[in-house]
Amino acid sequence: MAIIQGTEIKITDKPEGVEGQGFFATSLDKAVGLARKNSLWPLPFATSCCGIEFMALMASHYDFGRFGAERLSFSPRQADLLMVMGTIAKKMAPVLKQVYEQMAEPRWVLSMGACASSGGIFDTYSVLQGIDRIIPVDVYVPGCPPRPEQVIDGILQIQQMVGNESLRRRNSPEYKAMLASYGIE
Amino acid sequence: MENLLTFVNDKLKAKFGEAIISSSQERDFPVFVVERNKIIEIISYLKEEAELGFGFLTTMCAVHFPDNTGAEFGMMYQLHNLPKNLRIRLKIFFPVSDVIVPTLTGVFPAANWMERQEYDFYGIIFKGHPNLKRILNVDDMDYFPMRKEYPLEDGTREDKNDKMFGR
Numbered sequence: 125m126a127i128i129q130g131t132e133i134k135i136t137d138k139p140e141g142v143e144g145q146g147f148f149a150t151s152l153d154k155a156v157g158l159a160r161k162n163s164l165w166p167l168p169f170a171t172s173c174c175g176i177e178f179m180a181l182m183a184s185h186y187d188f189g190r191f192g193a194e195r196l197s198f199s200p201r202q203a204d205l206l207m208v209m210g211t212i213a214k215k216m217a218p219v220l221k222q223v224y225e226q227m228a229e230p231r232w233v234l235s236m237g238a239c240a241s242s243g244g245i246f247d248t249y250s251v252l253q254g255i256d257r258i259i260p261v262d263v264y265v266p267g268c269p270p271r272p273e274q275v276i277d278g279i280l281q282i283q284q285m286v287g288n289e290s291l292r293r294r295n296s297p298e299y300k301a302m303l304a305s306y307g308i309e
Numbered sequence: 310m311e312n313l314l315t316f317v318n319d320k321l322k323a324k325f326g327e328a329i330i331s332s333s334q335e336r337d338f339p340v341f342v343v344e345r346n347k348i349i350e351i352i353s354y355l356k357e358e359a360e361l362g363f364g365f366l367t368t369m370c371a372v373h374f375p376d377n378t379g380a381e382f383g384m385m386y387q388l389h390n391l392p393k394n395l396r397i398r399l400k401i402f403f404p405v406s407d408v409i410v411p412t413l414t415g416v417f418p419a420a421n422w423m424e425r426q427e428y429d430f431y432g433i434i435f436k437g438h439p440n441l442k443r444i445l446n447v448d449d450m451d452y453f454p455m456r457k458e459y460p461l462e463d464g465t466r467e468d469k470n471d472k473m474f475g476r
Contacts, residue, residue: 214446214447215445215446215447242466242468243463243466247462247463247466247469248461248462248463249454249459249460249461249462249463250445250446250454251463253463253465253466253467
């Protein structure tokens, strides 16, 4: 995470470890976590106005790329982070679930805005009342639509999770049980 | 054409007689309520007859009046004469026990998707339609959501309660 302020460049902190002349030793978990969290490939699943707000987030003013997530992946197979932005109709729900299933582990989900998180104002027969009814969600960003700053905050929380999670989260019984509760293999 | 309502009414009455149940002017729209079984012939006549020339189906939609016993459901057709810029509206009504309407796809192919939509939302059966299945809602939906007996809301929503939203 390099933040340029004048000529001062801040580089992300190194994890705990043993340091000496010419070497630095840390656990693999921490090294991989550090790499993962600063190189997220988000998949934008933008279905409505939150998607427009996301464009502002990606553009130069808010510059999402500062957080290492410069490269959007439009293929679920290469993406780490599914960003669901907008109203998900019930007819769209199986598509969203399939996109999630096609993503390779490790994968995270950010639900942006009221509609994706809870259905929002669309309390109606045709709209899915929150994407957490079909796929697990890691971070919810409230708002209608949320400000880009809020989404950045959500991304930072995702990074926090990514950096601190065990290397093989997918092998843990809790994670398997959680996926099974959604009927995902 | 000085009075569209009278002109079309006279033409229709001469041709179909009793099948034209009523005619009235609603704002700038002449509205004709007609017999359900004659609706296709009437629209076809309005389209083909040179003096009328209503060659464009602007829209069609179903309506549901649950308190209107014996005529709970209706269909509305809106036609447009493009060269003369004239518009008329036709209505038919029928009971909930018998929601079968002849298809308009033979006269206006554009009616295909509109009829599928009315089937999707109101469950109206268009007899003779080539592909009558849901068009907008999920395929496995087991009811017709725009019928008044079904609630508009999802029903599984958890974050709303009576205290806050007056349900």
